[in-house]
Amino acid sequence: MPELPEVETIRLNLHEHLVGDRILKVTLRRADIVCGDPEDFLAAVGGKRVVGTDRRGKAMWLCLEGDIAVAVHLRMSGRLLLVQSSDELPPHTHMLAELSGGRRLIYVDPRRFGRLELLHLGRFDQSVILRNIGPDALSEDLSAQYLQEAAxxxxxxxKQFLLDQSHLAGIGNIYASEILHRVGLHPATPANRVTTEEMQRIIDATREILEAAIGARGTTLGDSQYQTGLGQSGGYQQCLRVYGKAEENCPVPGCDGVIRRSKIAQRSTYFCPVCQARGRGRRAGR
DNA sequence: CGGACAACCTGGTTGC
DNA sequence: TGCAACCAGGTTGTCC
Structure with a gap:
């Protein structure tokens, strides 16, 4: 499902192919996917030119002329796609924006958890989509001290701490398991007992994994509908080391562990009980 | 305040 | 084969 690398891939697609285009007309086929007044949304967005894109965590927005923006949160099953106007609309298309040049930007979301929202520059703190979102997981000035204080x-x-978007934004269920495996920390390790040094390793592993995943255009799993903004599948599923790999051997060289799946805080969690043994970090400190 | 958990929603899979 | 039950996941809201 869309986490930071998937959202960033879509944002990059839209940045390259959409900036400079004008939104000729917007149609909402379901008004309830918009936060706030749908009439305000339609009136403000119609006719505007796209001047930029941005993202924080799993939220992204298109900057439009006139100091407004359209924020998008895909949640579980949302897709933002650039298509030809002649293409047949996929099922569950809830919004379509006609663009100059015979193309459309469409929002497709079978489960309808995702949301669109009209933003006013300088008033982002009032946004439903952007409020409570902490620093981006790829931001340059992220420090181990900050994370330790937050924890x-x-x-x-x-693992549950890493999924809390108010502390660190962009990590979802798939990459949380991958990051902790890379670091060698048991997912149930109490967040407030993770050392500064371990937090730094989490930051480093997060950067390494998320950047590689962006390079691979994100993760498209068998049961996932994720597509890039151009309708392609991602490629990072081939690089996953633990997520979805229950009963397989741990890929770490020399480790004879078998990947286990368990429920932690109601979510599927994958880890190697050998190289992510409980209490490992504290013992290493002696 | 933190933490646990239901709710939101649908398509796909599993169980009977 | 048919149908019900269950599951997946990101976030918010409610309750303790």
């Missing part, structure tokens, strides 16, 4: 009051497992 200070939290006794939940480190």
């Amino acid at each position: 200070g009051a939290h006794s939940v497992g480190i």
Whole structure:
């Protein structure tokens, strides 16, 4: 499902192919996917030129002329696609924007968890989609000290902490398992017992994995509908080391562990019980 | 306040 | 074969 690398891939597609185009007309086939007044949304967006794109965590937005923007959160099954106007609309197309040049930007979302929202520059803090979103997982100035302070009051497992978008934005269920495996931390390690040094390794592994995933255009799993903004599948599913690999051998050289799947905080969690043994970090500190 | 959990929604899979 | 039950996942809202 769309996490940071998938959203960033779509944003890059739209940045390359959409900036400079004018939105001629917008149609909402389901008004309830828009936060706020749908009439305001339609009136503000129609006729505007796209001047840029941006993203924080799993949220992205298209900057339009007139100091407004359209924010998008894909949640579970949302897709933002650039298609030809002559193409047949896929099922569950809830919004279509006619563009100059005979193309359309469409929003498709079978489960309808995702949302679109009209933003006003300088008033992003009032946005439903953007409020409560912490620093982006790829931001340059992210520090181990910050993460450790943020974790200070939290006794939940480190995996659940990483999924909390108010502390660190962009990591979802798939990449959380991959990151913790790379670091060698058990997903249930209490967040407030993770050392500064381990937090730094989490930051490094996050950058390494998310950037590689962006390079591969994201992860498209068998049961996932994820597509890039141009309708392609991602390629990072071939690089996953633990997610969806229950009962397979741990890919770490020399490790004889077998990947286990368990439910942590109601979510499927994959890890190697050998190289991510509980208490490993504390023992290493002696 | 933190933390647990239901709710949102649909398509796909599993179980009977 | 048919149909019900269950599951997946990101986030918000409610309750303790």
